[in-house]
Amino acid sequence: MKCDRHNTPVRRQQKISPALSRQIIRHLLTWFSKNARDLPWRRTRDPYAIWVSEIMLQQTQVATVIPYWIRWMTALPTLANLADAPQDRVLKLWEGLGYYNRARNLQGAAKMIVNEYNARFPESFAALLELPGIGRYTAGAICSIAYDQPTPVLDGNVVRILTRIFGIGGNPKEKVTNTQLWSLAEGLVQTAARIRLSCSHLNQSLMELGALICTPHHPSCDVCPVRRHCVAKRDDRTGELPNLGPRIKSTARNFFALIIERDGQFLVRQREAGAVNAGLWEFPNAELPRATLTNSRSIRAVAKSQFHIAITKPNPLFQIRRSVTRYHDTIEVLRASITSKNALREKPWRWLNLDELNAIALSGAHRKILKRLKDGANAAHCF
Numbered sequence: 001m002k003c004d005r006h007n008t009p010v011r012r013q014q015k016i017s018p019a020l021s022r023q024i025i026r027h028l029l030t031w032f033s034k035n036a037r038d039l040p041w042r043r044t045r046d047p048y049a050i051w052v053s054e055i056m057l058q059q060t061q062v063a064t065v066i067p068y069w070i071r072w073m074t075a076l077p078t079l080a081n082l083a084d085a086p087q088d089r090v091l092k093l094w095e096g097l098g099y100y101n102r103a104r105n106l107q108g109a110a111k112m113i114v115n116e117y118n119a120r121f122p123e124s125f126a127a128l129l130e131l132p133g134i135g136r137y138t139a140g141a142i143c144s145i146a147y148d149q150p151t152p153v154l155d156g157n158v159v160r161i162l163t164r165i166f167g168i169g170g171n172p173k174e175k176v177t178n179t180q181l182w183s184l185a186e187g188l189v190q191t192a193a194r195i196r197l198s199c200s201h202l203n204q205s206l207m208e209l210g211a212l213i214c215t216p217h218h219p220s221c222d223v224c225p226v227r228r229h230c231v232a233k234r235d236d237r238t239g240e241l242p243n244l245g246p247r248i249k250s251t252a253r254n255f256f257a258l259i260i261e262r263d264g265q266f267l268v269r270q271r272e273a274g275a276v277n278a279g280l281w282e283f284p285n286a287e288l289p290r291a292t293l294t295n296s297r298s299i300r301a302v303a304k305s306q307f308h309i310a311i312t313k314p315n316p317l318f319q320i321r322r323s324v325t326r327y328h329d330t331i332e333v334l335r336a337s338i339t340s341k342n343a344l345r346e347k348p349w350r351w352l353n354l355d356e357l358n359a360i361a362l363s364g365a366h367r368k369i370l371k372r373l374k375d376g377a378n379a380a381h382c383f
């Protein structure tokens with residue numbers, strides 16, 4: 001059959017009958033019962049522990065999250081511990097995961113739960129949505145996984161599975177398709193509840209299938225529990241679903257960072273409240289056009305205007321690269337000495353030795369710089 005306007009084959013979506021939903025749910029649950037990974041947060045129903053895992057897992061691989069989650073739950077085993085912890089400690093526990101606002105929101109929400117709910121974790125989806133950093137996905141995940149409520153989840157994994165199973169060709173970021181996908185996810189979890197099957201396991205089975213079988217580039221359709229119901233497999237469309245539209249172009253940025261040492265101590269500053277990575281520590285740094293990145297006059301001028309320090313001619317040490325969302329950054333790390341009389345004793349500046357730097361929370365790129373400095377110091381010590 002052809003579409004009249006474009007004379008192209010019509011891409012049919014699958015009709016979703018209650019019987020089909022029930023079959024898909026049963027296949028998913030049977031598969032999950034045999035194949036679910038033994039993850040530490042799956043051994044608990046504590047909503048606080050599940051919440052922490054869900055926030056850590058956003059845009060981060062499971063293998064990376066496991067040691068972070070264990071360290072966090074050992075240091076701050078209860079919601080009240082998190083609410084009472086100094087922010088520096090919270091950021092240090094999060095150090096390396098990126099998106100530090102998530103750690104700040106976790107603590108902000110923990111304080112609200114302690115103050116407004118007498119430290120009892122809310123069980124209502126609507127109440128969870130009122131907390132900072134908790135959106136529809138996270139509230140749905142907590143309510144279903146911790147309390148077995150029929151609340152849907154829709155993350156990248158679930159989007160991929162639903163668009164493929166049901167042959168949905170619209171862009172999931174567009175409102176109409178997004179609404180359709182939420183309603184499909186909701187229909188499945190509510191059907192599971194109606195036939196008295198586990199909403200928690202159903203949502204986790206969708207997430208798990210997306211992580212292990214229905215992967216973005218090479219889905220393992222031959223061993224997929226829902227292969228007999230999947231439009232993408234039947235029509236050979238796994239490469240085109242989900243339809244995420246054109247890729248956003250990446251942007252290259254260039255920074256310099258200054259290593260300024262005095263009597264074994266290094267000059268660092270704490271990022272201000274409201275800034276990206278607020279509360280984290282870093283070496284003095286700024287963005288510059290690529291052409292002026294190794295121009296000592298430009299760097300000395302920026303040091304004077306932005307950091308209010310006079311420095312000697314900077315010498316290149318090494319480069320660090322990082323990727324943050326669509327940005328690909330190169331950081332030219334340079335060594336210089338301070339020539340101004342100003343001792344920089346005031347906030348946000350501090351002089352810290354290597355051990356002290358190790359104990360505070362640095363952003364990922366500055367942690368890498370510190371590691372290179374320590375490696376260099378150890379090598380110098382050995383020879």
Ligand code: SF4
Nearest residue numbers: 214219221224227230
């Ligand atoms: S059959 Fe293939 S495309 Fe369809 S849900 Fe399973 S893994 Fe994904």
